[in-house]
Amino acid sequence: MPLAGGPGRRVSRRHLLGTGLALGATGLLAACGSTQPGVSIQPSGNPQPGGTLRVGLTGGGAADTVDAHTPVGTTDIARVINLYETLLYWDDDYTIQPRLATSVTPSEDAMTWTAQLRPGVRFHDGRPMTAEDVVASFERITNPDDPKAGASSLSMLDETVAVDELTVQFRLSTPSAIFDDALAQYMNTIVPADYDPENPIGTGPFKVDSFTPGQQSVFTRNEHYWQDGEPYLDELVILNFDDEDALVNALLSTQVDAIGQIPLALIEVLQTDPRISILNSETGAWLPFTMRVDRPPYDDNRVREAFRLVIDREQMVEQVYSGHGVVGNDLYAPFDPGYPDHLPQRSQDIERARQLLAEAGYPDGLEVELVTAPIQSGAVEAAQVFAQQAAAAGITVNIRRVDATTFFGEDYLHWDFAQDFWYTRNFISQAAQGSLPEAPFNETRWDHPEFNDLVARAREALDEDERDALIAQAMEIEYHEGGYIVWGFSNQADAYQNYVAGLVPNRTGLSLSGYEFRRVWLGEEAR
Secondary structure: OHHHHOOOOEEOOOOOOOOOOOOOOOOOOOOOOOOOOOOOOOOOOOOOOOOOOEEEEEEOOOOOOOOOOOOOOOOHHHHHHHHOOEHHHHHHOEEEEEEEEEEEEEOOOOOEEEEEEEOEEEEEOOEEEEEEHHHHHHHHHHHOOOOOHHHHHHHEEEEEEEEEEEEEEEEOOOOOOOOHHHHHOOOOOOOOOOOOOOOOOOOEEEEEEEEEOOOEEEEEEOOOOOOOOOOOOOEEEEEEEOOOOHHHHHHHHOOOEOOOOOOOHHHHHOOOOOOEEEEEEEEEEOOOEEEEEOOOOOOHHHHHHHHHHHHHHHHHHHHHHHHOHHHHHHHOOOOOOOOOOOOOOOOOOOHHOOOOOOOHOOOOEEEEEEEEOOOOOOHHHHHHHHHHHHHHHHHEEEEEOHHHHHHHHOOOOOOOOEEOOOHHHHOHHHHHHHOOOOOOOOOOOOOHHHHHHHHHHHHHHHOHHHHHHHOOOOOOOOHHOOOEEEEEEEEEEEEOOOOOEEEOOOOOOOOHHHHHHHHHOHHHHHH
């Protein structure tokens, strides 16, 4: 199956958009508040099959992929979730639930986890999924010569063994009380033993029809899907947009049916359009500033602390998220049971920031470059607000704005001072992704021996209270010395035409109900 296909293809009865729809900011919200012909009515009753859902997202580029195990940007993640599936998954309330496994249970010493696979699951080409496919999938993810995105969360995995056709054992090198967390991560999906990313076969509700990086992906219904009745859609189309203006304009002109990550400042405005519905979800998603602790001036913790103290967090949440979020305290994983609520809430302290900079050898302030890009709604705005706030402490912030493709290009993870975005995770799985020396996205170059030891011990702790205490200690170290500035947690806001049904709030931080488009269906006018 060739992974090619240009824009302008007709899907069902509606014309798709190609890359970079540049409607511009002029007249962005002209439709809002005006008389709207043919206002749609939200569908009710049982889900109805048929139709094409056109989803608009920003953040894609030439590096886009359909590889099951290497998603990076938002469009990659949306594709992975709809083409492939994990043994377990995080539901809308951020609770682990079964997916391709009906159960995953640990041994008493948590050295062996046994997964019972769901019978009757077939890949897109009709072949049955077996234990051998699961073994091959995890061997591909953890291949030491070419580790994939989820490898760090599986660092304790020593061997994956097919016990029988529908039973798999995960044998670990060290005990892990939270191994099920790793199995629920969207990048640890199951693929056939002979998987080829150029011919992407999975068990997901949709299969690839065409894929053009940075432009659009066209998926069709998987007729072999194991979940009765799902997906309801005949086709799913994911369209890339260069900026938020073009994205919102496409929704208002009914050229797409749903868009992810709308600017939070537009929630109230878009709600005035009777054709449009807003999906507003509280999440643990965060948009940090990242300081490389191995590079000056950020290798001096006094500078890092000063940068954390120049931020007015309430103002940041209000201006960047339009109040649709909560203040952060330089720690991720706010839903983790071990989150240390006892730590003082940081607030702006310009005088103390100036004092710390002087102690670090910058009595007259300093000048830095901050790399930003429209990688997530609010990213560029957050950089601008930070620059304004930091000026009060004598910090001159030169903003270097690049496009998303450049940001995630060869210099990604090498910027001295930049930004990133992360979705909801619990602490240990997030640390494995970004805060340990072997983490694939250790953008701050954080490597603290005591922190590393605490995380390792927490991962092995079978007693929940003991594990939570170890997590709290590790988080306290990162609070005082880490390279992240976690100033807030955003709500996830998306928008869709009223004729779209099946979207519900979701705490994962992923757009549009965690990209679970298998549950979406369309009213009669759209089918």
